Amino acid sequence: MLRGHADRTTRLILIVLGAIFAAIGGAIIAANLSVYASGFSSRTLLENPAASWIGGHSTWFWPIAAAALTLLGVLSLLWLVAILRPARKTGDISIDGSARTTLGSAALRDALTNEIQGYRGVQNAKVRVYGEPTEPKIGVRVNLTQDARVAEVRDRIERQALAHAREALDAPEIPVILDLGVSGKTGPRVE
Amino acid sequence: MTQDRPVQGRPVGSAAPTSTARAERHLAEAAPAPPPEPGDPDYLGDIVVAPQVVAKLAAQAVYEHPRAGSAAPRMFGSVVPGAGHLGIRSSDLTSRPKVSAWIDASVVYIDMSISVRWAEPLGDVTEWIRNTVEDRVKALTGLTVARTRISVTDLVVDGAS
Structure with a gap:
């Protein structure tokens, strides 16, 4: 990955x-x-x-x-x-193509991680922002619970979390690598 | 603290050196009279604008934007634990952000760290803030904003994080 x-x-x-x-x-x-x-x-x-x-x-x-x-x-x-060698992390993402307006990659990482971890069926998520400041890339690794509906979660991540990231950066073509895995744990249940 | 005298006389860069005496004479005629110096009867004093004033004006502009606000400081990429307590600034869309300003003659340089509501288009929000800051500083102090550097260091979900 x-x-x-x-x-x-x-x-x-x-x-x-x-x-x-x-x-x-x-x-x-x-x-x-x-x-x-x-x-x-x-x-x-x-x-x-x-x-x-x-x-x-x-x-x-x-x-x-x-x-x-x-x-x-x-x-x-x-x-x-x-x-x-891991891919180089991005420090600050340039919003306007210069250093006048930047977004800290940690801020994007935290926002994406928190949103994805709030989805039903997600055990945990790890987001990484790497590449050049003007051409960032996003890597998302998501561990799903055993009883998660994989297609549903994947669809939700793509349609909501990643769409939000693209909207915030105004970069509809930003490359994203999404890794989905299934952990041995089941999701929390309320009875 | 840098002292500043409001813009008086010709703007910077308007009197470019020229090789011809005719052009120099023309420029000398066109240029307004130099500002009175201390000791002149017409001298009314200097107006000094502190950098903190400019910083507060810029912070107020961010505060007025409903989708931008203060950002908690980060250490090693993570929000400082305890942000929001013990005087440490938290990420909050209803608070003023940390802004630094430097004044050089009649030119201002501004740096700010802000938070923006998650998923809002950052380009639109920061452009609004930059335009508002530049207009307001110019209107209220007479200083020209040469650069407004905006660092979005946190993305806030629903008001506060």
């Missing part, structure tokens, strides 16, 4: 890796079907021309392999940091 930038990076890297592995797999299948040269499918497992070639060029191959793997390790570390 709330990691759109990291999700995009992850998705892109996985697509590239998937394409590379699919190409390698396709090449092996093609070689096995004797598309490139005949006799490949009848070779033994230990008859490995790649290992023989590396053995013959080990003076320069291994330093280059070490450098490439170090680079790969650094990229993997950056990837991990990008995934684990």
Whole structure:
């Protein structure tokens, strides 16, 4: 949740890796079907021309392999940091596109949280405002009680709480990520 | 506290330097007489407007808007516990907000922290407040408001939080 930038990076890297592995797999299948040269499918497992070639060029191959793997390790570390790093919180939201009129993101967070937590079927809610001051984004995580009507609560959050936020900010297109979960607790009952 | 003398003589920026003697002569003829200095028989004294006066005028303008009011101070993003008691300002649409004002010559800078009723369009409310503050300060003190910075630090549900 709330990691759109990291999700995009992850998705892109996985697509590239998937394409590379699919190409390698396709090449092996093609070689096995004797598309490139005949006799490949009848070779033994230990008859490995790649290992023989590396053995013959080990003076320069291994330093280059070490450098490439170090680079790969650094990229993997950056990837991990990008995934684990939370999106930057917004301090003040600009109302008029400048610093003359601002709304504290904590004020918006509290107002939204209080409204959503007042809905029937909501156990608790957590709101986060992040992104740029002129282009804020809202993340809402809501835990519902076990007996909540999920579609009803979701509809109410979208039609009322989030509509109020958009109306207050005069930003009908403000992006919102809504996460709904169900807790193990039932809602309060009056008998 | 900054002392201020009300605007007298030509407005700031009206006498831009020019390279021609003709233009300078024209400007000298067009400009009104300089204000009398202390010691002149015509000197009637200075009117000093304190920044607190401007701040109160601005706070009153917010108070008059039914959908805006005072905002409780925040600490680490949360409303200070006990706001509304022990002299700590609470978020209340029927109270005057905290306003700071600075006067520089005949120009005023105003900063205010306010609360607004939840779900009211903030752009409309703050624009009304800014226009009212600028007009009123100009009309009652003769000072020009150069900047009104409005920080909405709380959104209030139904009157008070």
